[in-house]
Amino acid sequence: MAKKIKVKTPLVEMDGDEMTRVMWQMVKEKLLLPYLDMNIDYYDLHVKHRDDTDDQVTVDAARAIQKYGVGIKCATITPNEDRVREYKLKKAWKSPNGTIRAMLDGTVFRKPILVNNIKPAVSSWKKPITIGRHAYGDVYNNFEMNVPAAGKLEIVFTPKDTGKAKNTLVKDFPSAGIIQVNHNINQSILSFAQACFTYALGEKIDVWFSTKDTISKIYDTGFREIFDHEFEINWKEKFKKAGIEYFFTLIDDAVARIMKSEGGMLWALKNYDGDVMSDMIASACGSLAMMTSVLVSPHGWFEFEAAHGTVQKHYYKHLKGEETSSNSMALIFAWSGGLRKRGELDGTPELVKFAHMLEEAATATVEGGTMTGDLLVLADKKSSNKKVNTEKFIDAIAKTLHKKLHD
Numbered sequence: 001m002a003k004k005i006k007v008k009t010p011l012v013e014m015d016g017d018e019m020t021r022v023m024w025q026m027v028k029e030k031l032l033l034p035y036l037d038m039n040i041d042y043y044d045l046h047v048k049h050r051d052d053t054d055d056q057v058t059v060d061a062a063r064a065i066q067k068y069g070v071g072i073k074c075a076t077i078t079p080n081e082d083r084v085r086e087y088k089l090k091k092a093w094k095s096p097n098g099t100i101r102a103m104l105d106g107t108v109f110r111k112p113i114l115v116n117n118i119k120p121a122v123s124s125w126k127k128p129i130t131i132g133r134h135a136y137g138d139v140y141n142n143f144e145m146n147v148p149a150a151g152k153l154e155i156v157f158t159p160k161d162t163g164k165a166k167n168t169l170v171k172d173f174p175s176a177g178i179i180q181v182n183h184n185i186n187q188s189i190l191s192f193a194q195a196c197f198t199y200a201l202g203e204k205i206d207v208w209f210s211t212k213d214t215i216s217k218i219y220d221t222g223f224r225e226i227f228d229h230e231f232e233i234n235w236k237e238k239f240k241k242a243g244i245e246y247f248f249t250l251i252d253d254a255v256a257r258i259m260k261s262e263g264g265m266l267w268a269l270k271n272y273d274g275d276v277m278s279d280m281i282a283s284a285c286g287s288l289a290m291m292t293s294v295l296v297s298p299h300g301w302f303e304f305e306a307a308h309g310t311v312q313k314h315y316y317k318h319l320k321g322e323e324t325s326s327n328s329m330a331l332i333f334a335w336s337g338g339l340r341k342r343g344e345l346d347g348t349p350e351l352v353k354f355a356h357m358l359e360e361a362a363t364a365t366v367e368g369g370t371m372t373g374d375l376l377v378l379a380d381k382k383s384s385n386k387k388v389n390t391e392k393f394i395d396a397i398a399k400t401l402h403k404k405l406h407d
C-alpha cells in the first residue's frame with residue numbers, strides 16, 4: 001500500500017444523524033481512511049449530543065471552523081415537536097445549520113453533480129445552475145409569536161445613540177392570529193453580494209439576482225440596492241473583462257426565465273428563496289442526493305455539506321433490518337470539496353488531486369451503471385444498469401477509486 005496522504009491542518013468534522021450518519025461512517029472507512037492520514041477535529045452533532053450539551057457542541061464546531069478554516073458536515077435533524085418526543089429532548093433546539101451559518105456569516109453555493117447518463121428534467125438545461133443562497137436572516141433568524149386574542153402589535157425601535165424609542169403600529173388584530181418578524185443586516189447582505197461576485201468571477205459565470213422588490217419596498221428593495229451599488233463600484237469592470245454579466249430581475253421573472261435557459265449561471269437568492277429553489281434544481285437534475293453545498297464566508301472560512309437531510313425514511317427501514325439504497329454522492333462531494341479546499345489552503349497538491357480522483361471515481365461508478373435506487377429511475381435505460389444497496393454503492397466507488405489510484 002502506498003504511503004497515506006497527510007492532511008496537515010486539522011479538518012473540522014461534524015457528524016450527524018440517521019441514515020446520513022450511517023453513510024458518513026462508511027464513506028470515512030472505505031473511501032478516506034485507507035488513503036489519508038487525517039488530523040480531525042471532531043464534533044458530534046447527533047441530536048442527542050446537542051441536547052446533552054445544550055447545543056454548545058454546535059457553537060464549538062462553528063468556532064473550530066473559524067479557527068481552522070475548513071469544516072465538513074453531515075446532515076443533522078432540526079428538531080420539531082415530533083423529534084422532541086422521539087429523542088426525549090429538553091427542547092426543540094435551533095437548526096444547527098442556522099447557528100453555524102449565523103456565526104460564519106457566509107453564503108451557501110449549491111451546484112448539482114452532473115453525470116452523463118442522467119438528463120435534467122428541463123430539457124433546455126445544458127450546464128449546471130449554481131444557487132447562491134444568502135445564509136443569514138429571513139425565517140431562519142426570525143421572531144414568531146402566537147397572538148392569543150384581539151390586540152395591537154407594535155414595533156419599538158430604540159436607536160443606540162439617542163435612546164429615543166419610536167413605536168410603530170404594525171397590526172390591530174381583530175382576533176387571534178400569528179406573527180413573524182424578519183430582519184437583515186446590511187453588512188451581511190453586502191458580504192452576500194461580495195461572495196456571489198467573487199464566486200461567479202472565479203467560475204466565469206453570469207450572476208442573476210432576484211427578489212420580490214415590487215412588493216417588499218424596503219426589505220427586498222434593500223437587497224437590490226446593495227447588490228447594484230456593490231456591482232457598480234467594485235465589479236463592473238472585472239465582469240466586463242471576464243465577459244460575464246450581472247443582472248437583477250423580479251423573482252417571478254427569474255423563475256420563468258430559468259425554465260427556458262441553458263443554465264450555467266449563478267442564481268443569487270435570499271435565504272428562504274435559495275432553500276426552496278435549490279431543492280427544485282436538485283430534483284430536476286436528478287436527486288436531492290446529487291446536490292453539493294458549500295458555505296463561503298467573507299472571512300475566508302468554508303463549510304462543506306450535502307444539501308439533503310438525514311433521509312429519515314430510509315433510516316427507519318435500516319433500523320428494522322430492511323435493505324436500503326441511499327445515495328452517498330453528496331456526502332462524498334462534501335468530503336472531496338473540503339479536502340480540496342484544505343489542500344489548496346495548505347499547499348498540498350497531492351490532497352487536491354486525491355479529492356479530484358474521489359469525485360471522478362464516484363461519477364464514473366454511476367456512469368458505469370452501478371447506482372442507488374433514486375438514480376436508477378432517472379438514468380438512461382440500459383440493461384447493464386444495476387441498482388445496489390447503500391453499502392454496495394460505496395463499495396463500488398471504493399473499487400473504482402482503488403483502481404484509479406493504482407493505475
Ligand code: NAP
Binds near residue numbers: 289
Ligand atoms: P431528506 O432527508 O432530504 O429526505 C427526503 C427524501 O428525499 C427522502 O425520503 C428520499 O426520498 C430522498 N432523499 C434525500 N436524500 C437522499 C439520499 N441521499 N439518497 C436517496 N434518497 C434521498 O428530508 P426529510 O426526510 O424531510 O428530512 C429528514 C431530516 O433531515 C429532518 O429532521 C430535517 O430536519 C433534516 N434536514 C437536515 C438538513 C441538513 O442538515 N442540511 C437539510 C434538510 C433536512 P424517498 O423516501 O422517496 O426515497
Ligand code: MG
Binds near residue numbers: 275276279
Ligand atoms: Mg431545502
